[in-house]
Each structure stands twice: as structure tokens, then as C-alpha cells.
Amino acid sequence: MGVEKNIVAIELGSSSVRAIVGQKKPDGSLQVIGFEKENAPDSIHKGVVYNIDKTVQAIVSIKKRLEEHGHFVIDRVCVGVSGQSLHSVANSVHRQFDIKVTVSDEIVDNLLDENRARVYPGVEILDVVPQEYRVGSSITHEPVGIMADRIEGYYKNIVARKSLRESIGRCLQGAKLEVADYFIAPLLLSNYILTDTEKRSGCALVDFGAETTTVAVYEKNILRHLAVIPLGGSNLTADIANSLHIEYEEAEKLKLTYGSAYTEEEQIDAARTINISNDRTIELKKLLNLIEARQQEILANVWEQIKDYSERLLAGVFFTGGGANIPNLETAFVQYHHFDKVKTRLMPAATEFTTSLKLNPQATTIATLVAMLRRGDQECTSERHEPTDLFDQVVDDEPTPAKSTEPSAGTGVVREAKPATEPEAEATTETVAEAAEAEPEKPKEPKKPGALKRFFKKVSDALEGLVEEK
Numbered sequence: 001m002g003v004e005k006n007i008v009a010i011e012l013g014s015s016s017v018r019a020i021v022g023q024k025k026p027d028g029s030l031q032v033i034g035f036e037k038e039n040a041p042d043s044i045h046k047g048v049v050y051n052i053d054k055t056v057q058a059i060v061s062i063k064k065r066l067e068e069h070g071h072f073v074i075d076r077v078c079v080g081v082s083g084q085s086l087h088s089v090a091n092s093v094h095r096q097f098d099i100k101v102t103v104s105d106e107i108v109d110n111l112l113d114e115n116r117a118r119v120y121p122g123v124e125i126l127d128v129v130p131q132e133y134r135v136g137s138s139i140t141h142e143p144v145g146i147m148a149d150r151i152e153g154y155y156k157n158i159v160a161r162k163s164l165r166e167s168i169g170r171c172l173q174g175a176k177l178e179v180a181d182y183f184i185a186p187l188l189l190s191n192y193i194l195t196d197t198e199k200r201s202g203c204a205l206v207d208f209g210a211e212t213t214t215v216a217v218y219e220k221n222i223l224r225h226l227a228v229i230p231l232g233g234s235n236l237t238a239d240i241a242n243s244l245h246i247e248y249e250e251a252e253k254l255k256l257t258y259g260s261a262y263t264e265e266e267q268i269d270a271a272r273t274i275n276i277s278n279d280r281t282i283e284l285k286k287l288l289n290l291i292e293a294r295q296q297e298i299l300a301n302v303w304e305q306i307k308d309y310s311e312r313l314l315a316g317v318f319f320t321g322g323g324a325n326i327p328n329l330e331t332a333f334v335q336y337h338h339f340d341k342v343k344t345r346l347m348p349a350a351t352e353f354t355t356s357l358k359l360n361p362q363a364t365t366i367a368t369l370v371a372m373l374r375r376g377d378q379e380c381t382s383e384r385h386e387p388t389d390l391f392d393q394v395v396d397d398e399p400t401p402a403k404s405t406e407p408s409a410g411t412g413v414v415r416e417a418k419p420a421t422e423p424e425a426e427a428t429t430e431t432v433a434e435a436a437e438a439e440p441e442k443p444k445e446p447k448k449p450g451a452l453k454r455f456f457k458k459v460s461d462a463l464e465g466l467v468e469e470k
């Protein structure tokens with residue numbers, strides 16, 4: 001029989017830190033009990049940590065709010081790895097035999113190990129996705145058991161800068177958090193949002209973030225390509241702010257209010273103007289042209305990543321992420337690239353989890369975080385000890401027993417430490433008497449009043465003062 005667990009997931013996104021807490025029930029159901037977000041534009045850019053200290057502060061702030069809401073202590077978290085340096089690299093490894101042999105699991109594992117040992121300048125391999133194997137003259141996904149004198153394995157290595165995981169680890173260490181699991185966020189999101197049938201038929205998932213856009217291509221239920229484009233929704237906002245010489249927040253409001261990825265020329269009222277800051281106005285057509293120009297550039301980069309697979313994407317292209325909320329995004333893609341199998345899928349069915357929070361899955365784009373809750377299997381919290389009455393809140397002058405930081409088995413509850421040594425037996429009367437004769441009794445010092453007595457004395461003095469004034 002399973003046990004209820006609190007799973008905590010954290011994601012360092014394009015320019016913010018987001019964290020979620022979910023209760024996994026023994027029956028497999030999930031209840032989201034906490035969600036927090038902290039903007040960190042000065043410390044995280046395009047998913048890469050540039051300022052460790054500020055990122056630590058953001059994580060600590062989120063951790064504190066979640067703990068206060070949930071009345072527990074967060075000890076460890078599941079972490080989503082993303083960022084602009086994340087991408088896939090093709091590689092192949094082969095073996096030639098003197099005679100025909102039957103391909104075994106050991107041979108396949110040796111090919112995989114040799115592939116993992118491949119060294120790339122400046123990056124590290126985070127994960128490996130086997131593609132196919134050429135056994136003799138045949139291509140197969142299951143080579144074990146086939147006889148051949150040559151085998152070649154094809155792989156997609158998921159790589160990122162060596163500093164990516166190191167920076168994330170340092171931030172979590174600074175926030176006094178352990179890592180329960182590392183997950184590659186784009187792959188986790190794809191497995192959560194896309195069905196096996198869609199991945200088998202061939203599809204692409206395009207995740208529009210604030211500063212990056214991630215493209216993952218699947219065919220025959222296998223990842224074929226992964227790329228992160230260093231452009232996102234914030235580029236549209238920056239274009240508006242720089243062109244109109246207004247604050248970023250004002251530009252973001254204009255984008256959300258009037259933005260569109262594509263508008264037919266005849267649908268635009270050329271004479272219509274809209275108000276911007278300081279009683280200034282701008283033609284709506286000019287604003288739309290600014291937004292559409294940048295959106296067209298982002299979609300062109302997306303098409304560049306998937307065009308070689310376009311004829312095999314029978315299930316189509318799926319848009320997700322916060323940037324996918326802009327109106328007419330699907331229309332823009334169809335018009336620019338003449339590919340009409342386009343759908344927007346911001347979140348799976350609401351039945352995936354329950355929550356009492358005022359949480360809009362579409363607006364907060366929590367799909368990756370929820371996917372991590374689903375995959376996580378380690379308890380991430382421990383009990384929080386709180387005072388139960390007035391006397392527990394008073395700290396007397398007497399020393400308190402030391403606390404052990406070692407969690408109790410299965411609960412994580414902090415235990416009281418036992419004394420380093422314990423007496424073997426109680427002292428006898430004779431022993432006490434001998435000790436008294438050996439050492440003369442010292443005069444007793446008057447005991448200082450405890451904190452509780454001092455508190456009541458201060459209250460009493462204050463009341464007496466009020467009486468005398470009257």
C-alpha cells in the first residue's frame with residue numbers, strides 16, 4: 001500500500017523562478033497545494049543563471065512562502081533543466097566482428113557506453129535517446145537476437161553547457177535544498193502534453209517562453225530533434241518599449257491588450273490610434289507591425305528546426321507556453337509557412353490534478369511543473385515544529401537539550417539528541433555522602449527569575465504606573 005507524499009518541483013525559467021507543491025495520494029491522484037513565482041530578470045536570462053546570489057534570494061523567498069502556507073519544511077526539490085544551450089547532437093557508434101554473432105544486450109550496452117563517453121567541447125551529455133540500429137543491412141529498433149557481423153547504433157545526445165547544472169546546484173545549495181531529481185524540462189513536458197499516438201505518428205511541440213522557444217520533434221515515438229531558440233515573448237515587448245520609448249511594463253500591457261501574431265491588412269483601421277504613456281498616441285497599425293515582425297522572425301526560426309521533418313509530422317505541430325496565448329498565432333504559422341496542421345495545447349485536461357488554489361493552468365503555464373510532480377517519487381518535506389501554548393513560546397534561562405539534524409526514519413521529524421554518555425547506575429546514598437564530605441557546599445546564588453516571571457513583572461509594573469497616573 002502506498003503512502004502520501006509531498007513532492008516539490010522548481011523550475012528556473014526564462015527570467016523567473018517558479019515552484020509548486022503537490023500531494024501524491026496512494027491511489028495515484030495529485031492535489032496541488034502550493035504555487036509560487038518570483039521574477040528574476042536581473043539574475044536569470046534565457047534559462048541561464050547569471051547571478052547566483054540573487055537567484056538564491058529568489059529561491060529562498062519562494063521556499064519561505066510555500067513553507068508558511070503548507071506548515072512544513074522543504075528539504076529537497078525536483079529540478080527542471082532547460083536553457084538556451086540545451087540541444088540535441090547526432091552521433092553513431094559501430095562494431096565490426098570477424099564472424100557473424102548474435103547481438104546481445106551486452107553488445108548494445110557497450111555501444112551506448114561508448115556513445116556516452118563522447119566528449120564535446122564546452123558541453124556535457126545530460127541524456128541519450130537511442131534512434132535506430134543498423135544490423136548488417138537492416139534498420140531496426142530492437143537489435144538483440146539478430147545475427148550479423150556488423151552493428152551500428154544511432155543516437156541523439158542531449159547536451160548543454162557544463163556550467164548549467166553546476167549553477168543550478170549552487171543556487172539550491174545556497175538555499176539549503178537538496179536535489180531529489182534532475183529532469184530535462186522539454187522532454188518531460190513533451191511526454192506530459194503529447195500522447196504516444198501523436199509521437200508515433202510524428203509531431204512537433206513548440207514551447208513559447210519569455211526569452212526562449214523550445215522545439216522538440218518526434219517520429220515513431222522517438223525524439224528526433226531538440227533545439228532551444230533564444231527568442232521569446234519578451235522580445236516582442238522589448239521591441240515595443242524601444243521603438244516607442246516607453247517603460248517595459250507599459251509595453252507589456254500594450255502587447256497583451258492589442259497584440260496579434262497576424263492580422264489581414266483590410267482588417268486594420270488605418271486611422272485608429274491608441275493611447276500610450278504621457279498622453280501620447282500611436283497608430284494601431286504601427287503597433288501591430290512591430291509585434292508581427294518579431295513574431296514572424298520567431299516562427300521562421302521554428303520552421304527552420306522542423307522543415308526537414310514536415311512531411312512526416314502527420315499529427316502536426318502543437319504550440320504551448322505563455323507566448324502561445326497571443327491571438328492568431330496558428331493563423332500566422334499557416335500563412336507564413338503553408339503548414340496547416342497546427343494546434344494550440346496549453347495544458348492537459350483539468351482532471352490531471354485537483355487544487356483549492358486560485359490557479360489557472362493556462363495563464364500560469366505550469367505544465368512542466370505538474371509533469372515533475374507526476375514523475376517525482378521522493379518525499380520532499382518534513383514536519384514543522386510550532387509552539388503549542390504560551391509556555392512553549394517562553395525561553396527560560398535553563399539550557400535546552402540539543403537537537404539532532406538527522407531525520408527520523410520515514411518521517412523526517414527532528415529528534416532530541418541523547419547525552420553522549422549515560423550513567424551505568426544511579427548514585428547510592430553512600431556515594432552522595434562521600435561527595436558531600438569531599439567538596440564543601442558552595443553558597444547558593446539567588447536564581448534569576450525566568451522569562452515568564454519577568455514578563456508578568458513588567459505587566460504588573462505597567463499597571464501600577466497607570467494607577468498612579470490616575
